[in-house]
Amino acid sequence: MLRKGLTGWNIITLVIMLFFALFIIFPVILVLNKSVYDAEAGRLTFEHFAHFFDRKFYWVTLWNSVKVTVVSTLLAVIIGLPLAYMLRRVKIFGSKAVQIIIIVSYISPPFIGAYAWIQLLGRSGVITKFINDTFNMSFDGIYGFAGIVLVLTLQSFPLIFIYISGALKNVDNSLIEAAESLGYSGIQRVMKIVVPLITPTILASSLLVFMRVIADFGTPMLIGEGYRTIPVLIYTQFMSEVGGDAGFAAAIAAIFIIVTIALFLVQRIIARQYSYSMSALRPMETKRSTGVKNVISHGIVYVVTFISILPQLVVVYTSFLETVGGQVYTGRFSLQNYETILFNRDLSMILNTYKFGLIAIAVIVVIGILIAYLTVRKRNAITSMLDTISMLPFVIPGSVLGIALVFAFSDAPFYLTGSALILILAFVIRRMPYTIRSSTAIVSQISPSMEEAAISLGASERRTFFKVVVPMMMPGVLAGAIMSWITILGELSASIILYSSNTQTLAVSIYTEVIRGNFGNASAYSAILTITSILSLLLFFKLTGKKEMNL
Incomplete structure (x- = not known):
């Protein structure tokens, strides 16, 4: 048998x-075991967890991670959803190129975006110098919470855009036309018809963004300065603990595992409430727009696309600039x-x-x-x-x-x-x-x-x-x-x-x-x-x- x-x-x-x-x-x-087991004493202990929650510095860092992740995810949806809808409804000149550029901006690692924005909006960045010299200001750059959110939002919204663009193909145009005949405005049609239909996709793509952002190490390490997140804390604690007591590093890692799994399960439970399939007999069609609406649509699409691809353009451009000591650009190619x-x-x-x-x-x-x-x-x-x-x-x-x-x-x-x-x-x-x-x-x-x-x-x-x-x-x-x-x-x-x-x-x-x-x-x-x-x-x-x- x-x-x-x-x-x-x-x-x-x-x-x-x-x-x-x-x-x-x-x-x-093994991580979970090291977080609660004292090998020298040969007993279970929760001292490392107590130390984490007793010190404000540590649990505030956990809150920082959650705050950065939630804000970045929400902003990614706020940018990605309207952009996908506009490209699906309005005939945008060069829309295929726009979509490819947005995808290209997504596939580069977030920490490259952080480095590029340091070049632009860091203390010695090009834009920072322009702002301070032109308006006689003392702008100190985008380090900290704002900088992390900026980089991660611009890195993440393309994922929302990709998913929602696919989901919009399955939205039946007759539903939108029916809403229009009932007197619904454009925004009302989006919020009352389109968004409910693609909610499963919004939740699924938001989960991917959420998990990617909360686990990101490079961006907060490069641009966060005093604003620390859990991945940075884990790294710094672990590197300092090598050769000594690794229990505290393991405890932080264990807490992070529990938090991420819990958030993952909560999202899955919520997503099941909106689980259904769509089949469009008459898919949405792009229509040529005119007047102010056409100008605004093109303007929004082009501006967002340009900002999203800007980090890649910056690193390629600066790679061909001569430097002195590797740090100061001379301006010569x-x-x-x-x-x-x-x-x-x-x-x-x-x-x-x-x-x-x-x-x-x-x-x-x-x-x-x-x-x-x-x-x-x-x-x-x-x-x-x-x-x-x-x-x-x-x-x-x-x-x-x-x-x-x-x-x-x-x-x-x-x-x-x-x-x-x-x-x-x-x-x-x-x-x-x-x-x-x-x-x-x-x-x-x-x-x-x-x-x-x-x-x-x-x-x-x-x-x-x-x-x-x-x-x-x-x-x-x-x-x-x-x-x-x-x-x-x-x-x-x-x-x-x-x-x-x-x-x-x-x-x-x-x-x-x-x-x-x-x-x-x-x-x-x-x-x-x-x-x-x-x-x-x-x-x-x-x-x-x-x-x-x-x-």
Whole structure:
């Protein structure tokens, strides 16, 4: 009976479950254990948690994270929703280019946006100097809460825009026309008809923004100054605790895990209340507008699009400016920065980024295909659990995952700390959900009759899977894999904790150059990362045959 029950798919399920248990569940449990267990005294203790809540500095930091995240998410919706609606209803000149530019602004890492805005609105920024010189002011830059919210909002609203643009295709135009015939104004039609219909999409995209913003490390670290958030606190506490008592760092991480999971579950409960599907017999159509409405619509779209892409333009532009000591721009164009990073320095950080990323993507694609097929075609209690566990990295912040992996693999027999393998594992775990979700969606659309037909013609189940199912899955798999790849390129939260001198990546290099004040080098590294992301996006369009993204 055991031999009969131990099929190939059961073995694959157990192997993947073992992988998740070792590299996700075990490290997280270890963090929770270290937060409440005193190894020296050999007893349970809640002293670290008491210390966190006794000190105002610590629990205010938690509140800072929640406040930044809520405000940024709300502003992202306020910007993304009207923008998506205008591009869907009003014929905007160059709308295809506008959509691509908005997507490009999303795929760059948030910390590059923070660095670019420092160049513009920092204490010595171009715009800051202009404001102070022109209006005789003493504007001190956008550091702190306002700066963090600005960067994260501009980085996040494109995700809201992408999701809502897709949802608006399923809104039936007859509903809007009916509301118009009843005397509803344009704003009333949006608030009473459109928004209720796309509420599930707003909630889903808001959750993605919320989880991304609350876990962001680079932006508050670069632009926050005295305004600290939990990811920054975890990093600073952990780095100071290495070699000493790691319990407090683990306690902060445990609190953050509990908060993020709780917020995730609350959103899921709310989302279920608005869960329904739409099918548009008459999809919304873009109409040419005239007069003031046309001018305002074009103005809003163009201004928002320009501001969203401005950070990428800034880093590319400044990468070609000559610097003195790496900090002061002379205003002359030069290839000095590229000569420095490409010919006068070790190229390992650039090569590491591509090498580690490609290895991680190969693993992600294999795991994503197998999990998607198992959870859709071989549904049972174990595969359902597998599906749930695979989404844990989406909820667990990168800094927490980095600390968890250090705790788990800093001693024999699994000593991986500082190695390339632990970075690759972090990339796989962190970015796997993108590929799994897109792969699962495509498997659900493949009719089981296709497999049944192949089997009835004499093909084995394994041959059917590789010759029929996998080729049909590839569009969805590749779409998710490219999104995973783009996010791996800019992965900083886990990398900053796990990297060593031999495994430094582009994201870490950009961060360290900014911290050291080498802005010219940081711009050149950022430009390479941005161009790589754009080329990856173009590859996505080429492989999928689309000119837009449906995440």
